[in-house]
Every structure is written in structure tokens, then in C-alpha cells.
Amino acid sequence: MINPSANGWIVKFLSENQAHFIDFQGDHLAFYDSCRKTGFIYGYVVNFQLKIPIDASKWSYDEITKVGFLNTLYSIYSVERKLESPDDFLLSVYEFYKIIQPENLNFIKKMLPESSKSARLEQIIDERIQTNQNSLSKNFSHIITNALLFIDVIAYHYYLKNETLPNDYLKNIESDCIKIVSLALSLKQHKSKYDELVVKLFENSIRYTKFSTVDTLEYTSLKLHKHTELLERLYLLDIAQMALWSDQELEASEIVFLRKLSSDLQLNDDLLQKSIENMNHFIKEYKDEIPFFNYSNPIKHFYDQANKNVTKLIIRNKDRLTKEIKESGELMQLLAKSTAKDLSKEEKKKVKKQLLDICKTIPSLTIFLLPGGSLLLPILIKFIPQLLPSAFNENLEED
Template sequence: MNPSASGWINKHFPKAILFSEKKYSAEAFYENLRATGFIYANSVSTLTYQNEKVLVDLTTEEITKINLFDSLVVTYYASSENPTKQDCLEKIVAFYKLLEKQNNSFFKISLFKSSSEEKLEKILQHRIQTNENLVQKNFSNLITNALLYIDVLAFQHYLETEEDPFAYSQRLEALFTNTVLLAFEEKGMKNNYEKLILRLLQNSLRYTKITSTLSTFEELNFSTLQSYSEKKYLLDLACITVFSDEELEENELLFLKKLGKALSFSEKIVTEAIDNMVFFLKKHKSQITYFSYSNAVKHFYKNTHRMVRVLILRNKKRLITELSESKELVVLLSKSTRTELNEIEKQKVKSQLLDICKSVPSLAIFILPGGSVLLPILIKFIPQLLPSAFNENKIE
């Protein structure tokens, strides 16, 4: 299943239903979703795919997209007496139409896509992205919206009340943003990590803007948060905000306890929230964006490296077929694993690889202007596809 290609919702939907039928309580579902990293804006796994081999072939953006879709489906099935696939998809599309009513570009999705599945695929792609421009996304990899769980909460509110979800989302976003910024004020000097998180938060906002004038903690109306999930999400956002530098100072801990009390949580629940957050961040540190942001060029290469790997794995059969018809290229590639190619041989490899990329639509990125700079990464991965007889350096 490829979440970046058309038709993925139809193929994936049975998996989402299977998870929905487990009938988790609101608390248990939230804890499961948090364990994937979705709540922390760093999805590293999904609710429906526990197989690590499946996840290796997915980008962070695709994993986030699956988690958002699964969360919406689970919410629908938990709220409906006679749920059906078609009604589920139509309800989600109708919800987003109301939520995005002030976004003119959003309605282009509805105009050119006929089925609910097609519309929803485009909607989810639009929702998971931040408001950064393309260049910034390429270099920072801040490609997913940090406040996506608000969509899930708003959808639940919409199903329960049938009210316009826009006002609810706007209110929730404003309260959450103000609280997170107050948590930031508990820090002394802001390092690059905190600045990056602040930028991610700012580029995730849909309905409000960050201003220099904040409400004080006492002025915030936490009583508007009624459900366990609303309160727990705010607490978890605050936890990951203050711990972004991998330290929890005394004043930051006091702030979290103060917030927990305002949300009617015991100190035990606050401590558990902190422990869960610390465990997740430490376990998945290497996969989390802001912990690897010290060198923009290195970070860009790392992300590109992963993208090329995903492309190769998804087109493995087609690539092997094309390579088998180009014996000279296979010989040169296998030779490159043992010794340096001369300039003429390198040029042949480049030319023949580009010809192969032309025959595989998904690899069109390599034949675009500037795409040839990615060829060394492509060359690095291709020997792994070749029969073992060609790869003398392979260790069994």
C-alpha cells in the first residue's frame, strides 16, 4: 500500500475497520495513538501496521497521513450506530468542507475529484502539510502539521453536535497555542531546538496567529475542555514543549503541575505524561526532526537518501527488469562496488541510468533539471537489487 498514490484509501480501509472494531475506550485509544508519535507531531509508527518492514518503506509524511485517517475512521465508528464505509468517507469530507470554508484553494479539491475516496486523499495530503514554502520544507523536513490531533477532536465534536466545526477548532487552537507559548516563557535562553519547535508551531496554525500579546495563565479558560482527550492532548503538548532541550528544569516542572491541576489531573497523571514523553523522545531520538537539525546540509542529504530508498523499493521489480536488459550497466555497477570507475565509465552509468529512469514514471525526479545530483544515491542502492553473484562485497 502506497499512501502517496491514488487509491490508497480503498486498499487501506479494511485495516482501519479492523482496528476500529476493537472498540477501545477513549482513554485507551488516545494512549495507543500517542505511542505512534502522532500526538507529539513525530509519527514513527501506525495504529494499523505493526510490521516494521512495512513502515521502513513509508516516509514520515505517509505514516502521519495513515495515523490521521485511522483516527478519523475510529472516531466515526465509535460514534455511529450503523456505520458504513461510504457514510464514513462522506462524513469526513463534509467535515473538512466546513472546516476549510474560508480556504479558497481547498475547494479546487472538490471540483476535480469525483469520488469521496479521491477527494479525501487530496484533503489529507493538504491537511498534513504545514504552511512553509517548498524550499523550507525540503531543508527542514517540517512537512507535517504539529496540531493535527485538533482535526480528530473537531471531527468528534462535529459528529456529536452536528455543529460547524470551524469555531470549535479555532477556539481549541487559540487555547493550545497560548498555553504552549506560556510554557516556552518558562525557559531561559532559547536554543535552536526551541526556535525550531516554535517555527513548526507557527507554521501549523490554521485559524489563529501568534501575537506578542498573550493571555496570562489565570486568564485562560480551561473549563471549556470537557473530554479526557482534549485535556490530555494539551498536557502532552506542554510536556514536549518544555522538554525539547532534553532537560526539565524546576520552573518547567512547576508549570506542568500547575497546568495539570487546572485540567483537573492528579500529580500522578502529570508525572505519567512526563515519563511517557521522555521515554518516547529518547527511544526515537534519531528519527525526530529537531534533534538532527544541527547541520542543514547533512539533514537534507539524510532526508533525500531516505526518499530515494523508498522510490527504489517501490519500483524494485521494474528496476530489476530494466537492469537485466542492460548488461553493460550491471557490469559497471558491480565493478563500482570493488573499484573506482574512470570518467568514461561514470558517464556511461549516468547516461544508461537516466534512460532507465525515463521508463519508470515514479523515477522521473532523476531526469528533471538538477535531478542528476541524486544519481550517486541511486547508484548506492541499486547494487542491493542485483543478484548476489554480482555483489562480491556482500556479507552473508
């Protein structure tokens, strides 16, 4: 029995289950359907892509997620590179993460210069799902919560097929996820208080990007034709499903939206219906044991968890952050102005740039510079008045 929190767990898991991994025979749709059944797509892992079940009753949920994440990465690797060994997989996934988070791997390498690829991958997985509360390296990690971990899998699949990854690949996938969810949420005519919270969170999250609010976002801004891989298209459709789910009933406008989205993603009606059925079945089956399904949907959980994690990092670095902001005169003026009136597009860009420049000087806050960081920046901005209440009051009086 493996211990997912002990060193060497990856090698042990791969060794013990080598005969138990599912052979998808190169079928990407079968692989994706399996990801839905495990719950990995929905951000709540309930089982694994193995022929024989594993007893995970003594594992924490973080440990279950770690194993599910590794299992999914290995499964997509096997779909593309069936005849290669676990050692080849470890090298491949290590090289992949070296591309998407080179700073993290350089740091890990310095800490563990003689360690194996599997030991470094264990560290990466810890960081990706925020499990190790006491590790210094946690402060260097991406805050990418479980509901969006599949983006890593999609990007890794692209890397396996092309042996490279464009600089803007992750950014484009993430951006379209944001747009699709924002558009889906804007359709809801009968919003619960939780739906309204999610809408607000998304509006804040996209405020400092190239589009300002959900209200001004147009469906035509989606460039869905660039998503040529089946896994990308299925995931974007499921992301919309997760945003729309609240009472297991779809309003007429939501059905129209899903049909339009599915068509533009070049997915037929059967795949759309399967997406709806799988989502409803999973929630009905596991709703009682998944806290966030009892209140809203996985997207709300994503932002709740991100807010908690980022807030902790901000509090830990409060003194340094306060000092840096105070020393930036223009930033102080713009932030103070934003509390009284809307900033212009150019001013918003300045705020974002100067905050990111400050984050570059504080290692723990480099998360805002990594893929997904733009989603989290509004959390930092909202926290600033708590850091500088007196300075804000002075600035407001000057205005």
C-alpha cells in the same frame, strides 16, 4: 500492499485492514494513549493503530503520515460510531471538512466532479500534510504541519458527538495551544539557542492578534474551563510538554506550571505523570531517527516547516503580491513605519486587515485566511522588505 500516493489508497487501506483496526470500546483515554505510542501526537508517526504491523519501509515519510492521519481519524470515528461502515466514515469525514474548509472542497469538487468521497478525501489529506508538490490544489491548502494535525482529530471528534462544529471551535483550540506554548517557553531560565528561536517565533506569531508579546501574556487569559472533552485537555497538556522538552529535565518552575495547568484542565496527577513519562519515553526511543528531536522540540519543527512552505508560496506569487502592496498606500506607510518603531494596537490591526484583504485576491495565499493562518502571517510580513526594498527605502526617507 497499498501505495499511499496512488489513487484509491484510502479504500484499499480500509478494506485490507478492516479486521485489524483496534477496538477501543469507547475508551477515549485508551485511544489517546495509542495516539501517543504511534507518535501521531508528537508529529512523527512510527506505527499505526492496528493489531498487525504494516511494513512501511518503502514508504516516504509523507506517505507514512498520510496513512497515520487517516488511521487516527478512522479510529476516533470507530470510538464514537462503532457499528457503522467505512462508507459511512468517508461520508462523515467529508462532511466535516466541508464545514472547516468549504472553499477547498468546492475547488476539489470542480476538479473532480464525478469522483467518490474517498477520492476527494485523498485530495484533502494530501493538502493537510503538504505532500503533493506538483498539484495546483496544494496552493489552496492549509499549512498545518504534522505536530498540530491532532487538532483536526479533536475537532472531528467534537463534530461526531454533536453533529455540528461551532464557527470558533478551531480558533479557540488553536489560540489556547499558542498561549500555553508561549507561557511554557517563557518559563525557561536556561534557554538553548534553539529554545530562543522558538520563543522568538512565537512572539512574532502572536504579535498581530489580541495579545502583543509573550511578556504581556498572562496565565489568567487561558479559559481552560471551556475544554470539557478529555481529548482536548490531554492534548493541551501534551502541547505544553512538547514546548518544555529540551534535555529531558524539567526545571522547578516548569513543574509548577505543568501541575497548575493539569489541575486547571481537571486532569489528575497520574495523568500528568503519564504525559511526562510518555513524552520522555518516545523521545528516548526515537530521538536518533527524528532530526528535529536532535536539535530542539516538535514546536520548532512546526515553525521551521511552516516558514519553508509559506516562503515558497510567497516567492511563487511575488509579482502579484508586490503589485498589490504597492497599490495600497496606507499599508506601505504602516509597513515602513514598523521598521523604525512599534506600531500602535490600532495600526497593527490595520496592517493585518489590509494584508488579509490582499491575500483574498491571490488564491495561493488564501491559506492566511484559514484556521492556522494567523500563525503564519508574520512570515509574510517579514518577507515584505525583500519584495519591496526600494519602496521601503523611499518610505523610510519620507518618514
